[in-house]
Amino acid sequence: MRRILCLIAGFCFLINIGWAEEARPLQEDVVVEAQVQRLSEELRCLVCQNQTLADSHAELAEDLRKEIRELAAKGMSDQAIIDYLVARYGDFVRYRPPLKSTTVLLWFGPFVLLLTGVAGLFVMLRRREKLAVESALSANEARKVSELLNKES
Amino acid sequence: MKRFLLPLVIFLVVVGFLGVGLNLDPREVPSPLVGKPAPAFNLPRLDDPEKKISNKDMLGQVWLFNVWASWCGACRDEHPVLVALSKSGAVPLYGMDYKDTRQEAQQWLDLGGNPYIASAMDADGRVGIDYGVYGVPETYVIDKAGVIAYKQIGPVTEEVLRNKILPLVKRLQAQ
Amino acid sequence: MIPEIGHFALILALLVALVQGSFPIIGAARGNAVWMGLARPAARAQFLLIAIAFICLAYAFASMDYSVTYVATNSNSKLPLQYRIAAVWGGHEGSLLLWAMILSIWTVAVSFFSKHLPDAMRARILGVMGLISIGFLLFMLTVSNPFERLIPAAMDGRDLNPLLQDPGMVFHPPMLYMGYVGFSVAFAFAIAALLGGELDAAWARWSRPWTTMAWVFLTAGIMAGSNWAYYELGWGGWWFWDAVENASFMPWLVGTALIHSLAVTEKRGSFKAWTVLLAICAFSLSLLGTFLVRSGVLTSVHAFATDPRRGLFILAFLVVVIGGSLMLFAWRAPTIARGGKFDVVSRESFLLANNVLLAVAAISVLFGTLYPLFLDALGLGKISVGPPYFDTVFAPLMAPALFLMGIGPIARWKQAALPELAKRLRWAFGVSVATAIILPLLLGHLTPMIGLGLFLAFWIFGTSVNLVYQRLRTSEQPLAMRIKSTSRSWWGMVIAHLGIAVFTLGVTIVKGFESEIAVRMQAGDVAHLAGFDFTFEGVTEIEGPNYTASRGQIRITKNGVERTVLAPEKRMYTVQNMPMTEAGISPSIIHDLYASLGEPLDGGAWSVRIYHKPMVEWIWFGCLMMALGGLLALSDKRYRLKKRTDQAGVVEAKL
Numbered sequence: 009m010r011r012i013l014c015l016i017a018g019f020c021f022l023i024n025i026g027w028a029e030e031a032r033p034l035q036e037d038v039v040v041e042a043q044v045q046r047l048s049e050e051l052r053c054l055v056c057q058n059q060t061l062a063d064s065h066a067e068l069a070e071d072l073r074k075e076i077r078e079l080a081a082k083g084m085s086d087q088a089i090i091d092y093l094v095a096r097y098g099d100f101v102r103y104r105p106p107l108k109s110t111t112v113l114l115w116f117g118p119f120v121l122l123l124t125g126v127a128g129l130f131v132m133l134r135r136r137e138k139l140a141v142e143s144a145l146s147a148n149e150a151r152k153v154s155e156l157l158n159k160e161s
Numbered sequence: 162m163k164r165f166l167l168p169l170v171i172f173l174v175v176v177g178f179l180g181v182g183l184n185l186d187p188r189e190v191p192s193p194l195v196g197k198p199a200p201a202f203n204l205p206r207l208d209d210p211e212k213k214i215s216n217k218d219m220l221g222q223v224w225l226f227n228v229w230a231s232w233c234g235a236c237r238d239e240h241p242v243l244v245a246l247s248k249s250g251a252v253p254l255y256g257m258d259y260k261d262t263r264q265e266a267q268q269w270l271d272l273g274g275n276p277y278i279a280s281a282m283d284a285d286g287r288v289g290i291d292y293g294v295y296g297v298p299e300t301y302v303i304d305k306a307g308v309i310a311y312k313q314i315g316p317v318t319e320e321v322l323r324n325k326i327l328p329l330v331k332r333l334q335a336q
Numbered sequence: 337m338i339p340e341i342g343h344f345a346l347i348l349a350l351l352v353a354l355v356q357g358s359f360p361i362i363g364a365a366r367g368n369a370v371w372m373g374l375a376r377p378a379a380r381a382q383f384l385l386i387a388i389a390f391i392c393l394a395y396a397f398a399s400m401d402y403s404v405t406y407v408a409t410n411s412n413s414k415l416p417l418q419y420r421i422a423a424v425w426g427g428h429e430g431s432l433l434l435w436a437m438i439l440s441i442w443t444v445a446v447s448f449f450s451k452h453l454p455d456a457m458r459a460r461i462l463g464v465m466g467l468i469s470i471g472f473l474l475f476m477l478t479v480s481n482p483f484e485r486l487i488p489a490a491m492d493g494r495d496l497n498p499l500l501q502d503p504g505m506v507f508h509p510p511m512l513y514m515g516y517v518g519f520s521v522a523f524a525f526a527i528a529a530l531l532g533g534e535l536d537a538a539w540a541r542w543s544r545p546w547t548t549m550a551w552v553f554l555t556a557g558i559m560a561g562s563n564w565a566y567y568e569l570g571w572g573g574w575w576f577w578d579a580v581e582n583a584s585f586m587p588w589l590v591g592t593a594l595i596h597s598l599a600v601t602e603k604r605g606s607f608k609a610w611t612v613l614l615a616i617c618a619f620s621l622s623l624l625g626t627f628l629v630r631s632g633v634l635t636s637v638h639a640f641a642t643d644p645r646r647g648l649f650i651l652a653f654l655v656v657v658i659g660g661s662l663m664l665f666a667w668r669a670p671t672i673a674r675g676g677k678f679d680v681v682s683r684e685s686f687l688l689a690n691n692v693l694l695a696v697a698a699i700s701v702l703f704g705t706l707y708p709l710f711l712d713a714l715g716l717g718k719i720s721v722g723p724p725y726f727d728t729v730f731a732p733l734m735a736p737a738l739f740l741m742g743i744g745p746i747a748r749w750k751q752a753a754l755p756e757l758a759k760r761l762r763w764a765f766g767v768s769v770a771t772a773i774i775l776p777l778l779l780g781h782l783t784p785m786i787g788l789g790l791f792l793a794f795w796i797f798g799t800s801v802n803l804v805y806q807r808l809r810t811s812e813q814p815l816a817m818r819i820k821s822t823s824r825s826w827w828g829m830v831i832a833h834l835g836i837a838v839f840t841l842g843v844t845i846v847k848g849f850e851s852e853i854a855v856r857m858q859a860g861d862v863a864h865l866a867g868f869d870f871t872f873e874g875v876t877e878i879e880g881p882n883y884t885a886s887r888g889q890i891r892i893t894k895n896g897v898e899r900t901v902l903a904p905e906k907r908m909y910t911v912q913n914m915p916m917t918e919a920g921i922s923p924s925i926i927h928d929l930y931a932s933l934g935e936p937l938d939g940g941a942w943s944v945r946i947y948h949k950p951m952v953e954w955i956w957f958g959c960l961m962m963a964l965g966g967l968l969a970l971s972d973k974r975y976r977l978k979k980r981t982d983q984a985g986v987v988e989a990k991l
Contacts, residue, residue, distance in 0.1 A: 103722025
């Protein structure tokens, strides 16, 4: 009897040291965790000097990540979770500014500026063309000059 | 030509904003809960864990809700002010012990005095999140209907008490 | 004693700067040769004095003099020597001294390498740089003195922030400052030109190498910072659109526009007003960055300890320098003669479009960075503008510029034809579109952003290859001769543009295809990611000079073949009681495998995060290529022409 017990003990010992175990994910639910990660990258750590919830080690950041995890596990959508936090902390907690009357300029400004810049460029270029700054060269001379310029550059 | 003045004009506008910005605190988070009903809570009391304290208990009166912790340095600064306030009896003061242990919190109150009628224990910080707490201490002025009228971020100083909180409390009490 | 010498040296330097900033400029306006002649000796004297001050501060750190407040707040006796020296620029006051030091280095360099410049121009340039130096010296001597004494002296220092205790700290700030501050030379050239009324191709040729050199340093400095963040912060991020990062990126964008604009002004005499404005803006953005870091108006992980008095001083300085220069611009720019004529479709117009696009990008970054401040100042609420905003807005803004990069170099000066351009480019276009669609599908994941990024990267690759091919084949000389006979400036352009393509490819692939896992690991556990096996072999406790650490060991194998062993650490720096992670990284051309320790869990297990970052090293390699291209362009023989050749070639355009 004792021998059998020793064998069993020995066998258990061998299993423990011999077999490499698969590392378990830190959080069991992968889908929920992906949602937590995604949201954490969009939200601000309120006690830090400009870091996302994903990057921060601060206690409040960990608490908020835990909160998000619980809400995500309940099946709340991204927008619902964000709204939940905004209701408590205001728009400051979002790193992606919501589109509101006060942020229209922020979101569309750059593109309006781009279009204005490009339009202004065209207008200016057209106007330049019309200005006769240099005396006109004959077609032949013009060709010779461009060839020379081409070779140089 | 006028258009060469444009860079200068834009610069001066930006400088204006930067100048104003020198007086602002970019890290202060104003609360969206002002003007909204105070979030509900039902937490164990600090002095008697068997008993619970809830925001409903305070309906019908104007009260101050102070979030504090024994590990918080700034709370030490505001504590004498709160003790004096509680002695004056101008407005009932309730506390919420945020992410603390009962023993250390009790010790802290024994040392510095207990200005609170009662303190709730928010051990895991969940109620704090509901109230938008991001740094202790924070203090809320809540009216008779249970609506948050004002949030003080950071320690309550004599000046804040005199200029903002007490006048507001008087107004709300007269309603 | 030594700190007092340093302090005194700064006071003397201020006096010299006052001389340097006034006499030469007035002398140039009046034609007074003696006053103009004061510029060079003043610049050299200032360099010596500021160098003495810098050495005194470095000595105070090296000798652990805790009777100096700045040393006491940024150093510690257990801090290794190289970090004690780097700590000189670890805080606000010392970094200002570094600013002044580097400004004096650039000034003295200009004083030595300016023999070919007309006296009046040189005097004005050195004078303007002297004026800037006055600002920084005055700032230090009034509200930011690095030599302030602490009485009674501290027993030991508060230690340098552990995040800064890294080789990156030795390179990143000095290189970055060499770039930022280097744009002051271009700025001084522009102001000198406005003051003197001389703005011609020769002016552009003189200022180009200085501007390019500053741009190279800034590129390298930003790259170093990004790489440092990647391996130091422990989660594999490399750009966060933090206010201070933006403060370095905006001068880079404008600086890039500037070097292109200077090329046109030099070759064609066009864009004069644009170039001058860009030069003013590039340096202005550098100064603005200085303000943002030190004033407290914006939160940033890089911000120094803030003090409203300091913010006010810098703001006043900004108003004087930038406001003054923009006023000068508004006054003098209309009189700068218009340059040569060029068509709507021509290389000039493509480069002008490049200017506009880069300027729009820089303004947009500035806008996003300052927007929360705008709203708060107007009482319209408090918002945060972070990476999600910038990532969404910036890529579409830059895309047109990247696209034009393929077309500009092959367009002819003055007059180009669209159909001809289209014909020459159709091969590259086809290849890039095809790759942009097929490659992601092969790799398993196609999104619009990935497609766009790949298209632009391969577009630039394809057009550059095409360009080189066209250039090298149209000659009867042997290949080696053909390569040599093409100017280094041209090769520099090709390499720098390819660098951008490499960078774009790296960014697109890593953002599109990176993956990570967060696992709980005990000794013997294996995790899998990207086809690799990560075996956790336990944690050992080690001691560093000023920290204790838990060092993990993770063996990476693939199909049983070992690739490497990673050693991520979780450190606790004892003085400030601050935890830090050191990631374990296995870099390669194809991908990085990255592991960092999280927290110790129960039962001797640890939480570990493992990342697979495909082609992430291409990001920094691309930046290095850009810097290399710039250096190559700088070594172009036209800048090494003897003085007599220069004078023969100069034609002054009187206004």
